[in-house]
Amino acid sequence: MRLTAMLCALVVTMSAEKAAAQAANPAAAAQVPATENTATGELDFGVRVTPDFDDVGRYQRFTDPRSGATLNRLRYVRDTSVWQFTAAFDNVGYRDQRYAATFERWGRLKASFDWDQVPLWFGGQAASPYRPESPSVFRLDDATQLAVQNRAPIGSFAPFLESFDTRARRDVAAASVRYSASRTLDLNVSFTSTGRSGAMPWSASFGFSDAVELPVTLDNRTNAISTSAEWSNSRGMARIAYDGSFFDNTIETLIWDNPLRATDQTTATAFSTGEGSSQGRMAVWPDSTAHSVSASGSLALPGRSRAYGYVSVGSWLQDGELLPHTINTAITPIPLARDTAEGDARIVSMMYRFTSRPTPALWLNGQYRLYDYDNRTPHFPVNQYVRLDGTVSTSVTGGSEPFAMTRHFVDVDASFTPAALKFVAFRVGYANELDDRTYRVFESTNDNVVRASVDSTGFSWGMLRLQYDHSVRSGDGLDEEVLSDIGEQVSLRQFDIANRTRDRASAIVQVAAMDSVGLSGSFAVGRERRPDSAFGLQDNDLTSFTVGADFSRETVGLGLSYAFDRLNTSQRSRQANPGPQFNDPTRDWSTTLDEDVHTVTATFDLPRLTSRTALQITYDFVHADDQYLYVLPPNTTLPPPSQLPRILNEYHLASASVRYSLTQRAAIVAGYRLDKYVVDDFGRSAETLNTPLIPTFVNVMYRWVPYDLHTASVRLLYRW
Numbered sequence: 001m002r003l004t005a006m007l008c009a010l011v012v013t014m015s016a017e018k019a020a021a022q023a024a025n026p027a028a029a030a031q032v033p034a035t036e037n038t039a040t041g042e043l044d045f046g047v048r049v050t051p052d053f054d055d056v057g058r059y060q061r062f063t064d065p066r067s068g069a070t071l072n073r074l075r076y077v078r079d080t081s082v083w084q085f086t087a088a089f090d091n092v093g094y095r096d097q098r099y100a101a102t103f104e105r106w107g108r109l110k111a112s113f114d115w116d117q118v119p120l121w122f123g124g125q126a127a128s129p130y131r132p133e134s135p136s137v138f139r140l141d142d143a144t145q146l147a148v149q150n151r152a153p154i155g156s157f158a159p160f161l162e163s164f165d166t167r168a169r170r171d172v173a174a175a176s177v178r179y180s181a182s183r184t185l186d187l188n189v190s191f192t193s194t195g196r197s198g199a200m201p202w203s204a205s206f207g208f209s210d211a212v213e214l215p216v217t218l219d220n221r222t223n224a225i226s227t228s229a230e231w232s233n234s235r236g237m238a239r240i241a242y243d244g245s246f247f248d249n250t251i252e253t254l255i256w257d258n259p260l261r262a263t264d265q266t267t268a269t270a271f272s273t274g275e276g277s278s279q280g281r282m283a284v285w286p287d288s289t290a291h292s293v294s295a296s297g298s299l300a301l302p303g304r305s306r307a308y309g310y311v312s313v314g315s316w317l318q319d320g321e322l323l324p325h326t327i328n329t330a331i332t333p334i335p336l337a338r339d340t341a342e343g344d345a346r347i348v349s350m351m352y353r354f355t356s357r358p359t360p361a362l363w364l365n366g367q368y369r370l371y372d373y374d375n376r377t378p379h380f381p382v383n384q385y386v387r388l389d390g391t392v393s394t395s396v397t398g399g400s401e402p403f404a405m406t407r408h409f410v411d412v413d414a415s416f417t418p419a420a421l422k423f424v425a426f427r428v429g430y431a432n433e434l435d436d437r438t439y440r441v442f443e444s445t446n447d448n449v450v451r452a453s454v455d456s457t458g459f460s461w462g463m464l465r466l467q468y469d470h471s472v473r474s475g476d477g478l479d480e481e482v483l484s485d486i487g488e489q490v491s492l493r494q495f496d497i498a499n500r501t502r503d504r505a506s507a508i509v510q511v512a513a514m515d516s517v518g519l520s521g522s523f524a525v526g527r528e529r530r531p532d533s534a535f536g537l538q539d540n541d542l543t544s545f546t547v548g549a550d551f552s553r554e555t556v557g558l559g560l561s562y563a564f565d566r567l568n569t570s571q572r573s574r575q576a577n578p579g580p581q582f583n584d585p586t587r588d589w590s591t592t593l594d595e596d597v598h599t600v601t602a603t604f605d606l607p608r609l610t611s612r613t614a615l616q617i618t619y620d621f622v623h624a625d626d627q628y629l630y631v632l633p634p635n636t637t638l639p640p641p642s643q644l645p646r647i648l649n650e651y652h653l654a655s656a657s658v659r660y661s662l663t664q665r666a667a668i669v670a671g672y673r674l675d676k677y678v679v680d681d682f683g684r685s686a687e688t689l690n691t692p693l694i695p696t697f698v699n700v701m702y703r704w705v706p707y708d709l710h711t712a713s714v715r716l717l718y719r720w
Contacts, residue, residue, distance in 0.1 A: 403440075
């Protein structure tokens with residue numbers, strides 16, 4: 001608050017000094033043009049009241065809405081005929097505060113600095129029996145751990161539960177300088193440092209019957225630097241650049257106790273029951289670096305044409321120390337093939353674009369993109385490994401599979417406007433994406449897309465746009481043996497590379513019924529089919545439409561819109577253990593998802609309610625309804641499934657503000673805001689996560705929490 005007071009005093013002092021100078025010498029003040037030496041600014045401060053502010057779930061996910069005095073906005077601009085300085089302050093003193101400053105010497109230098117805090121709130125009802133021994137080590141009470149191993153209930157940890165907030169924060173500092181060495185040459189350098197701290201929910205399991213969730217500690221930083229030199233004139237442009245990114249994580253290893261075991265052992269079923277190791281260990285984000293050198297340029301060509309090209313070469317490097325196969329002392333250590341990751345990938349990216357308008361009626365566009373991800377990480381041979389720190393198993397792949405890919409993308413289109421229809425454009429296009437991959441069941445996929453559209457802006461009543469897209473993706477080099485080797489159904493297809501057809505059609509219309517009334521509407525439908533996928537994603541369909549109306553005059557503004565989106569997906573699977581069940585089609589089942597989303601937006605604006613008063617009211621409403629449905633074939637041998645309950649999400653946001661102008665420069669604003677979130681999700685409900693100590697799941701109670709929150713504020717706005 002002292003900072004707020006100082007800033008307010010500074011602004012008032014500068015305004016008073018300026019006014020005094022102009023009063024002492026009004027003639028001189030009138031002789032100086034406004035652009036020669038002027039100072040302008042804006043101040044927005046007040047008080048915010050949010051009653052009953054406790055655990056309000058996702059309302060504060062990326063904001064800090066606590067009650068108290070607020071400096072919402074401060075802007076200061078100093079202009080001369082030679083340079084300009086600007087400063088900006090937002091939400092000073094709160095977790096989502098931001099500060100920025102820019103200095104520009106016209107035609108020669110521009111420098112800027114920005115500090116931005118981004119809070120991330122997970123929840124305030126978290127509780128856990130784990131205590132942090134250090135930022136990366138979580139322990140349970142030893143005596144209770146031994147009692148649970150001897151078949152005491154997991155609820156025995158209840159006396160050791162401790163409550164805490166789960167939140168994280170991202171601090172971003174960015175600075176940049178652009179120097180114009182000459183009229184045609186600019187030099188640029190920028191630096192960004194992003195630090196992340198706090199904690200987040202993290203899954204750390206010992207087996208299917210022993211899942212654990214922890215508030216994993218965050219303490220990492222990413223530093224990025226970018227430099228470039230750019231030359232340009234009226235005919236073309238050339239640019240060379242270097243970009244580097246350096247990620248440093250203070251905590252690279254996570255260790256946590258097993259709630260079901262106090263002593264180490266190994267059994268053939270330990271990966272399922274979780275009763276193997278007394279503690280677990282896993283690696284989290286390792287230190288890494290990325291470097292890229294690029295060159296780009298454009299050139300104006302005859303015939304109203306232009307060519308553009310971009311080429312970059314980069315490397316991704318990661319050489320973190322590898323953890324042993326297990327922390328379980330009951331398992332004989334398995335030697336590692338090497339001590340560090342030796343991760344190394346080279347990236348080559350290119351883009352070439354050509355645009356031309358040889359005649360006023362014809363536009364031609366074409367582009368080619370290449371992305372080559374060359375993974376040079378050495379193969380890491382593995383014969384045996386440890387499953388979930390519980391039991392030794394034999395690797396079916398023989399070790400790591402360094403994924404790599406090369407993607408080629410070609411896109412061409414043409415637009416033609418007949419002389420008789422000067423406001424109508426007919427457009428056709430074709431695109432092809434060819435991907436070559438290693439360590440995927442398809443060696444390559446080829447996606448062909450054709451599209452056509454009609455655009456018109458020349459109708460007296462408004463504009464119309466129609467578009468249709470059709471694409472077919474097919475794969476080559478299918479290796480079903482890869483799926484068989486890892487125990488999967490050979491007819492399973494991975495959705496992102498499976499053979500697929502897609503059709504999409506859309507229409508947009510805008511109608512100007514009269515000068516003050518506008519109507520709009522849109523409709524879109526999309527259909528995806530994967531005919532060769534016996535298992536996995538089958539269909540993925542989307543239907544949506546919107547309608548809206550706006551009324552605007554000097555004294556009133558009204559807006560109302562409604563949108564509807566429907567998503568339907570279908571997936572097929574088989575419930576089968578190794579043996580006769582594996583190839584038994586009577587054990588097939590499928591899941592369908594039907595999701596409907598309704599969105600309503602309304603605005604009411606009276607900019608001149610009175611000569612000094614303005615009123616604005618807005619309302620947003622979103623209602624989403626999801627239903628998962630298990631479906632069995634007629635000849636099924638599976639028992640009837642228990643259907644899941646529907647999932648409901650509903651959000652209301654209403655706000656009203658009244659602005660009263662005290663003077664031409666000062667105004668007082670009173671505001672009210674309603675945030676209401678209604679959720680009923682079986683996966684994250686209070687009924688499901690009603691305790692941190694579920695028999696097979698020790699969780700931190702990260703839930704979807706409904707809330708009904710009212711916020712009132714009074715602010716003073718002043719401009720000078």
